[in-house]
Amino acid sequence: MQAIIAFPTDIQSTRKGFDFAAASVTGVDIDPELVQQAENSFALRASRVRPATSDSERIVDYFPISVVLEHGYRFEPRTNIASQQDSELATFPEWPRVSFFSGDWVTSANRATEGPYDVILALSVIKWIHLEHGDDGLVTFFRKCASSLAPGGYLVIELQPWKSYERAVRPGVAPHFMESFRKLKYRPETSFSALLQEHGLHLCNESDALPRRISVYHKA
Numbered sequence: 001m002q003a004i005i006a007f008p009t010d011i012q013s014t015r016k017g018f019d020f021a022a023a024s025v026t027g028v029d030i031d032p033e034l035v036q037q038a039e040n041s042f043a044l045r046a047s048r049v050r051p052a053t054s055d056s057e058r059i060v061d062y063f064p065i066s067v068v069l070e071h072g073y074r075f076e077p078r079t080n081i082a083s084q085q086d087s088e089l090a091t092f093p094e095w096p097r098v099s100f101f102s103g104d105w106v107t108s109a110n111r112a113t114e115g116p117y118d119v120i121l122a123l124s125v126i127k128w129i130h131l132e133h134g135d136d137g138l139v140t141f142f143r144k145c146a147s148s149l150a151p152g153g154y155l156v157i158e159l160q161p162w163k164s165y166e167r168a169v170r171p172g173v174a175p176h177f178m179e180s181f182r183k184l185k186y187r188p189e190t191s192f193s194a195l196l197q198e199h200g201l202h203l204c205n206e207s208d209a210l211p212r213r214i215s216v217y218h219k220a
């Protein structure tokens with residue numbers, strides 16, 4: 001499985017490569033500092049793995065964090081986030097190939113993050129893209145998701161409700177969003193599925209088990 005974890009700024013995201021046995025994971029975030037944090041989190045977790053032996057499988061989270069802090073990383077976090085093609089971790093075939101990139105995924109044309117991917121995760125991010133780039137940017141984002149998926153692939157999104165947009169444009173929070181917000185015509189609850197369908201992505205599953213709805217779209 002090839003997955004792109006869009007916006008991998010939390011440790012949970014770096015876990016997914018291990019826990020769902022992805023062969024390859026690509027993370028993208030606009031903020032280089034957060035990308036560096038993701039690098040650090042991943043290196044820490046990779047350093048805690050006990051590799052497989054002839055009589056036992058690989059064990060994730062085997063060594064305590066204290067061991068890594070005391071004796072050092074087995075895999076140093078990379079600091080040059082601009083050139084990540086030759087990942088040290090990628091030389092271990094039993095581990096996912098993991099690469100992180102910093103950039104605006106809507107506007108950037110980085111061939112290394114073009115896909116095709118089997119799964120794209122866009123969690124807690126579409127609102128920010130929508131506010132930053134407006135309705136046109138939202139459509140560009142959905143088009144890019146569709147074209148970056150392999151046939152049969154899935155886009156998993158977290159639906160941030162319109163009410164959460166209203167909270168994001170409170171005075172003093174992000175002044176430049178206010179003007180963009182006033183012009184938005186598309187609404188998450190009523191427009192997203194139709195827009196995605198125009199790009200060949202069909203809603204196939206939804207879950208309200210988490211505080212925000214998770215929707216899964218399938219590329220036929």
Ligand SMILES: C[S@@+](CC[C@H](N)C(=O)[O-])C[C@H]1O[C@@H](n2cnc3c(N)ncnc32)[C@H](O)[C@@H]1O
Nearest residue numbers: 007009010029030031103104105123124125128
């Ligand atoms: C609320 S955080 C969500 C992080 C993570 N996906 C999660 O679920 O915990 C939103 C992230 O999206 C990133 N972001 C916003 N706009 C972006 C864009 N156009 N391209 C890439 N990343 C973007 C921000 O830097 C931020 O790290």
